[in-house]
Amino acid sequence: MVETKMMTPQERLALPHEAPLDMPRHAVNEPRQKAKKLVKPFLLRTLLARLCVISITLGLTWYGATEMYAVLNTNAIAGLQWAFLVLFCINFTWISFAFSQASIGFLCRLWPFSRKVKEAEPEGVTAILLPVYNEDPIRIRASIEAMHDDLLEKAPGKFAFFILSDSNRSDACIKEKHTFYPLLNHEDQGCPIYYRRRHNNNERKAGNIAEWVTRFGARYESMIVLDADSLMSADCLISLSRRMAAEPGLGLIQTLPTIIKANTLYSRIQQFANQCFGPVYASGLAAWHGTASNFWGHNAIIRTKAFAEACGLPILEGKAPFGGHVMSHDFMEAAMLRRAGWGVRFDMDLEASYEEAPPSLIDVMVRDRRWCQGNLQHKAFLLAQDFHFATRVHLFSGIFSYLSAVFWFLLIAVGFALAVQAHFVRPEYFSNPSLFPTWPVFDFQKALLLFELSMALVLAPKVYGWLSALLYPKRCMSFGGPILLTLDTLLEVALSALYAPILMFSQFLVVFDVLKGRDSGWKPQSRDDGATPWKTVARAHLSHTLLGAGLASAALFLSPALFYWSLPITIGLVFSIPLSWLSGGEKRGNILSKFMLLRASQEKRPTGIVKRLNEKQAQAIEDDSSATQPALQRFIKDVNFYHWYLAQLPQEEENTLCRSRICAQWQIEKSANLEQLTEHLQESECLAILKHKSLMLAMGKYLPQA
Numbered sequence: 095m096v097e098t099k100m101m102t103p104q105e106r107l108a109l110p111h112e113a114p115l116d117m118p119r120h121a122v123n124e125p126r127q128k129a130k131k132l133v134k135p136f137l138l139r140t141l142l143a144r145l146c147v148i149s150i151t152l153g154l155t156w157y158g159a160t161e162m163y164a165v166l167n168t169n170a171i172a173g174l175q176w177a178f179l180v181l182f183c184i185n186f187t188w189i190s191f192a193f194s195q196a197s198i199g200f201l202c203r204l205w206p207f208s209r210k211v212k213e214a215e216p217e218g219v220t221a222i223l224l225p226v227y228n229e230d231p232i233r234i235r236a237s238i239e240a241m242h243d244d245l246l247e248k249a250p251g252k253f254a255f256f257i258l259s260d261s262n263r264s265d266a267c268i269k270e271k272h273t274f275y276p277l278l279n280h281e282d283q284g285c286p287i288y289y290r291r292r293h294n295n296n297e298r299k300a301g302n303i304a305e306w307v308t309r310f311g312a313r314y315e316s317m318i319v320l321d322a323d324s325l326m327s328a329d330c331l332i333s334l335s336r337r338m339a340a341e342p343g344l345g346l347i348q349t350l351p352t353i354i355k356a357n358t359l360y361s362r363i364q365q366f367a368n369q370c371f372g373p374v375y376a377s378g379l380a381a382w383h384g385t386a387s388n389f390w391g392h393n394a395i396i397r398t399k400a401f402a403e404a405c406g407l408p409i410l411e412g413k414a415p416f417g418g419h420v421m422s423h424d425f426m427e428a429a430m431l432r433r434a435g436w437g438v439r440f441d442m443d444l445e446a447s448y449e450e451a452p453p454s455l456i457d458v459m460v461r462d463r464r465w466c467q468g469n470l471q472h473k474a475f476l477l478a479q480d481f482h483f484a485t486r487v488h489l490f491s492g493i494f495s496y497l498s499a500v501f502w503f504l505l506i507a508v509g510f511a512l513a514v515q516a517h518f519v520r521p522e523y524f525s526n527p528s529l530f531p532t533w534p535v536f537d538f539q540k541a542l543l544l545f546e547l548s549m550a551l552v553l554a555p556k557v558y559g560w561l562s563a564l565l566y567p568k569r570c571m572s573f574g575g576p577i578l579l580t581l582d583t584l585l586e587v588a589l590s591a592l593y594a595p596i597l598m599f600s601q602f603l604v605v606f607d608v609l610k611g612r613d614s615g616w617k618p619q620s621r622d623d624g625a626t627p628w629k630t631v632a633r634a635h636l637s638h639t640l641l642g643a644g645l646a647s648a649a650l651f652l653s654p655a656l657f658y659w660s661l662p663i664t665i666g667l668v669f670s671i672p673l674s675w676l677s678g679g680e681k682r683g684n685i686l687s688k689f690m691l692l693r694a695s696q697e698k699r700p701t702g703i704v705k706r707l708n709e710k711q712a713q714a715i716e717d718d719s720s721a722t723q724p725a726l727q728r729f730i731k732d733v734n735f736y737h738w739y740l741a742q743l744p745q746e747e748e749n750t751l752c753r754s755r756i757c758a759q760w761q762i763e764k765s766a767n768l769e770q771l772t773e774h775l776q777e778s779e780c781l782a783i784l785k786h787k788s789l790m791l792a793m794g795k796y797l798p799q800a
Contacts, residue, residue, distance in 0.1 A: 117311075130342065150190065202380075311402055346431055348440045353694075374562055384439075574693065757776075
């Protein structure tokens with residue numbers, strides 16, 4: 095065995111000295127704490143916005159309910175008609191709520207006076223946390239390098255990066271360590287970059303962040319939490335830290351992430367909607383949220399002390415999917431911060447806060463499965479003690495964002511049942527003793543007007559976004575001018591209409607799956623181009639196709655008019671397989687870009703940080719010469735890397751029994767070379783080598799001899 099060389103403390107440490115911070119676990123029901131002192135210059139505007147949202151939602155719902163009652167029967171209403179009326183009112187309330195927020199947001203966008211936000215210079219260093227879970231480290235390294243270089247130029251000594259790995263696959267663990275190893279440093283006067291991997295990833299991302307807080311949180315006043323695909327400019331990071339420093343009563347500031355680097359059809363649809371329609375809706379949210387806003391889990395700054403004090407999440411009673419650890423932790427962390435008296439604010443005026451979108455429809459469906467379980471789990475908190483009114487609205491909105499698919503599906507089912515009933519069942523004209531018959535009445539004119547109103551409410555946020563961009567020449571030109579902006583808007587509306595029923599039915603199945611008690615597990619987010627083989631797509635969407643074909647056939651049999659009315663629903667379902675296949679794949683997605691359609695401003699004129707990311711990513715891919723090597727060979731090919739990794743492993747307890755460890759040790763001793771070892775190692779044994787220092791020392795026998 096080759097003797098390990100002596101290393102300096104600088105070489106040994108991948109982390110700074112620990113600064114523990116206590117983070118107690120809280121219960122579901124706890125009393126509200128006294129609110130911290132907050133600057134509230136726009137309190138009246140927040141109250142007016144909330145009043146407008148409530149008034150518009152209730153007013154439209156009442157009008158829709160009375161009109162639908164008149165549509166169904168002017169004399170009497172019973173049976174399936176009552177079910178249809180109730181389901182219609184539930185769905186109409188949901189779209190009215192969305193319309194009211196978009197309307198408030200549109201008015202805020204037209205308001206000529208911008209809000210002045212207080213800023214102050216922070217005293218200490220702000221931590222930037224980047225949780226990683228079996229991700230492609232090449233992309234993450236490029237993002238870190240781009241942000242790191244930007245911060246070195248504009249704010250040296252003010253920030254520190256922490257790569258917090260929860261990866262649990264041996265190849266991912268080794269690759270990310272090998273990729274990040276050259277970046278790590280202790281340059282306190284510049285911008286240090288640290289790396290830590292947990293061997294036990296309890297509570298997933300929430301536990302990952304909490305573990306960092308309890309080990310290092312006392313050293314840093316604030317922490318900026320990013321996702322693996324996040325990117326923020328130095329100016330945005332600096333503004334976040336200054337705004338947090340200026341408001342001692344704030345616990346969290348959420349930014350509005352802009353989607354970039356979309357290269358597939360579906361991600362381009364999301365990117366355009368995010369950049370064109372998103373600011374309008376976000377302005378409405380910010381207007382009525384006030385200092386009781388929400389947290390989306392990334393691209394936000396959090397006061398470390400407040401987070402440790404308030405955000406120790408409870409463990410829910412029972413088993414998954416509704417019990418156990420809280421999955422959608424971000425909503426609850428914002429809720430618990432607010433209950434502890436800390437302000438939570440949504441500052442959507444900050445620019446250069448970026449993220450990426452899922453590349454395909456199937457990737458969205460996979461993500462929805464996890465999000466659905468997390469949101470439905472929030473039912474345990476909906477009526478919990480002393481949560482803020484806005485918090486309860488956030489939680490209810492998150493739950494209903496998935497239950498709405500169930501109610502839409504039930505509305506369609508009951509509507510078809512009414513059509514079947516009208517076709518096969520003879521109406522009873524004298525069901526009640528009377529000299530005059532009771533004629534079944536269906537007011538077609540009112541039904542048409544109500545349908546048009548519903549479509550107007552659904553499309554209004556998109557019209558607001560289009561108009562908002564059109565009114566500002568600079569923003570309009572970023573979309574290619576008024577003609578391309580209009581074409582892109584129409585294309586997005588058409589494509590979204592095709593994909594909407596597919597998503598609706600898939601979310602209906604997801605909710606049903608969760609209610610059956612199935613746990614979603616924890617899968618990494620897809621970051622590739624989402625290209626999926628036909629066989630996989632067909633298997634995923636066979637039920638959608640059969641449902642669409644069945645509905646279309648039934649509608650055509652019952653009435654040609656019903657067939658045409660149901661086309662917005664059935665056509666997307668019938669063609670769900672080719673639509674899903676087209677949604678992913680870089681080659682297919684970039685065809686639109688060649689025709690100047692659904693192109694983002696960052697493609698033609700990227701901002702400085704995005705341009706820097708593109709350059710770093712191209713360079714990182716070119717430098718990754720070891721990508722095809724087996725995982726363990728990366729240690730042996732790079733002796734310095736081997737010694738650095740060995741220095742990070744803690745001293746292990748003696749006499750610890752572990753089957754994988756014992757098997758791995760035996761194979762290391764008996765294998766003549768590394769190729770023979772890797773040929774027979776199982777995944778659990780490879781992970782044991784990465785975890786135990788004694789096994790990694792034994793691997794030294796394969797190092798090149800001096």
